Amino acid sequence: MSDLYREHILDHYQHPRNYGTLEQPDRSFEDSNPLCGDRIRIDLKLSGDRIEDIRFTGRGCAISQAAASILTEMVKGKSLEEVRALGAEDLLEELGVPISPARRKCALLSLKVLKAAAYGINEWPR
Amino acid sequence: MSTKAGTQPLDVHRIRTDFPILQRTVRDGKPLVYLDSAATSQKPASVIEALAGFYRTSNANIHRGIYELSEEASILYEEARAKVARFIGASRPDEVVFVRNTTEAINLVARTWGVANLQAGDVVVTTILEHHSNIVPWHQLAAERGIVVHFVDIDETGRLRLDQLETLLRTQPVKLVAVTHVSNALGTINPVSDIARRAHEAGALVLVDGAQSVPHLPVDVRALGADFLAFSGHKMLGPFGIGVLWARYELLASLPPFLGGGGMIRTVTTEGFTPGDIPARFEAGTPSVADAVALGAAVDYLEAIGMAAIRQHEVTLLAYALPRLEEIPGIRLYGPVGEDRAGVISFTFGDVHPHDVAAVLDLHGIAVRAGHHCTQPLMRRLGVVATTRASFYLYNWEADIDRLVEALQEARRVLDVAG
Numbered sequence: 001m002s003d004l005y006r007e008h009i010l011d012h013y014q015h016p017r018n019y020g021t022l023e024q025p026d027r028s029f030e031d032s033n034p035l036c037g038d039r040i041r042i043d044l045k046l047s048g049d050r051i052e053d054i055r056f057t058g059r060g061c062a063i064s065q066a067a068a069s070i071l072t073e074m075v076k077g078k079s080l081e082e083v084r085a086l087g088a089e090d091l092l093e094e095l096g097v098p099i100s101p102a103r104r105k106c107a108l109l110s111l112k113v114l115k116a117a118a119y120g121i122n123e124w125p126r
Numbered sequence: 127m128s129t130k131a132g133t134q135p136l137d138v139h140r141i142r143t144d145f146p147i148l149q150r151t152v153r154d155g156k157p158l159v160y161l162d163s164a165a166t167s168q169k170p171a172s173v174i175e176a177l178a179g180f181y182r183t184s185n186a187n188i189h190r191g192i193y194e195l196s197e198e199a200s201i202l203y204e205e206a207r208a209k210v211a212r213f214i215g216a217s218r219p220d221e222v223v224f225v226r227n228t229t230e231a232i233n234l235v236a237r238t239w240g241v242a243n244l245q246a247g248d249v250v251v252t253t254i255l256e257h258h259s260n261i262v263p264w265h266q267l268a269a270e271r272g273i274v275v276h277f278v279d280i281d282e283t284g285r286l287r288l289d290q291l292e293t294l295l296r297t298q299p300v301k302l303v304a305v306t307h308v309s310n311a312l313g314t315i316n317p318v319s320d321i322a323r324r325a326h327e328a329g330a331l332v333l334v335d336g337a338q339s340v341p342h343l344p345v346d347v348r349a350l351g352a353d354f355l356a357f358s359g360h361k362m363l364g365p366f367g368i369g370v371l372w373a374r375y376e377l378l379a380s381l382p383p384f385l386g387g388g389g390m391i392r393t394v395t396t397e398g399f400t401p402g403d404i405p406a407r408f409e410a411g412t413p414s415v416a417d418a419v420a421l422g423a424a425v426d427y428l429e430a431i432g433m434a435a436i437r438q439h440e441v442t443l444l445a446y447a448l449p450r451l452e453e454i455p456g457i458r459l460y461g462p463v464g465e466d467r468a469g470v471i472s473f474t475f476g477d478v479h480p481h482d483v484a485a486v487l488d489l490h491g492i493a494v495r496a497g498h499h500c501t502q503p504l505m506r507r508l509g510v511v512a513t514t515r516a517s518f519y520l521y522n523w524e525a526d527i528d529r530l531v532e533a534l535q536e537a538r539r540v541l542d543v544a545g
């Protein structure tokens with residue numbers, strides 16, 4: 001019915017892939033957008049430099065949650081190197097729907113969380 | 127505020143033709159359904175014309191030039207002040223200080239009255255319903271001067287717990303009660319004259335945030351019994367950039383200046399300065415002259431329609447909207463139901479994030495607000511991160527509600543809202 005809420009976005013929102021937590025994650029990070037309350041946590045299981053398994057949990061708007069789901073599919077099996085090279089545009093392209101400036105933060109929250117996890121950051125510097 | 131019985135219903139058809147923006151379409155040809163007047167109102171042609179007309183024919187700086195244009199601009203500016211004063215029942219025009227908006231008006235009080243009168247340990251009582259603009263200035267004084275800020279809670283209906291206010295007034299050194307007249311998030315109309323009476327009995331002053339009341343209800347500062355009233359022009363059909371602080375004359379005259387500069391002084395020497403008379407003392411620098419003049423035109427427009435009739439119209443719209451929204455599975459409505467409710471409807475919709483609700487409504491050309499409405503303490507109190515908010519004004523009609531309800535029904539299907 002609309003560009004923003006295309007079938008695949010709603011599908012990822014209603015049936016998120018890789019949803020949940022890992023028993024003993026090698027890396028784990030969580031963050032939120034204070035303004036809208038979107039929240040994402042990502043757990044990583046590594047084998048060497050490679051993402052062997054990934055899970056996310058979270059709550060928030062359809063865009064933030066669908067983007068997280070899509071992102072987990074994008075990076076499963078990839079190396080941390082490749083994750084570090086990922087840019088905002090890569091995820092936005094994969095989303096495939098027009099994201100207005102106001103919703104960019106929603107769409108990119110999961111990427112921010114994943115990057116923190118990939119860099120082994122536990123907390124953003126204040 | 128009671129509304130006069132027997133007010134004529136508004137001729138919304140005619141009113142809508144006064145608002146040029148309501149003729150435009152959005153999102154590929156959909157008529158605009160504007161339900162975000164609590165954020166800012168739309169402007170009638172008369173206000174837009176007053177603004178443009180000032181620049182076209184009367185533009186000059188005020189209170190300075192000896193030439194005709196400057197005299198004319200000064201007269202227009204002071205006429206606008208007098209109109210606003212009459213509109214809110216002030217006893218004299220110089221009780222009205224022009225500022226940028228409600229936020230600046232409240233900060234003016236904190237920075238002048240607050241700094242001159244509040245010491246460590248003094249208490250400012252505010253409420254959980256407040257907009258951040260009536261919280262942060264008091265937090266700032268708490269950090270800088272050690273004053274203590276207390277919050278009056280709400281009950282389950284969204285009404286203030288006056289028993290808590292009473293206890294605070296009885297047991298704490300309360301110097302100021304800073305309360306909103308109408309909640310921008312829940313629509314609660316607070317009993318401010320009752321609150322003012324209680325506060326005064328305890329020796330405290332009262333600041334009323336009128337941002338959501340002056341545009342929508344008949345407000346008379348004498349009946350209100352407040353000491354300070356703050357409001358914004360842009361929410362009452364006026365332009366951005368102009369707002370009002372009203373204060374009782376003697377009180378205003380006793381306050382030290384706010385910002386320093388031109389216009390606010392009597393004399394300046396290399397040794398120092400002496401402040402000017404009120405209200406100029408609080409209007410340092412060149413004011414938003416054209417915006418003030420256009421606010422005067424907004425007041426003319428509101429007075430021609432009648433505030434009691436506007437209030438009655440919003441009561442009627444609320445009575446139409448609430449039951450229809452309530453019928454939609456998954457909708458949860460916030461705020462009191464009764465005479466003490468303004469035309470503001472906050473709701474949540476199952477687990478769906480308000481941004482998604484607002485984004486789907488936007489696709490139908492419906493403008494609503496989603497977020498915390500600058501009331502984070504209230505959102506936390508309600509246990510939500512955000513709500514979707516529809517708010518009315520004199521140009522809204524039942525068709526707008528019908529479109530909102532239809533669009534929500536569709537959103538329910540698209541977003542799979544759990545009933």
Ligand SMILES: Cc1ncc(COP(=O)(O)O)c(C=O)c1O
Binds near residue numbers: 229308309338358500
């Ligand atoms: C109750 C209330 N107080 C204060 C404000 C702040 O108004 P402004 O942003 O015009 O200063 C608003 C506007 O959002 C409001 O609704």
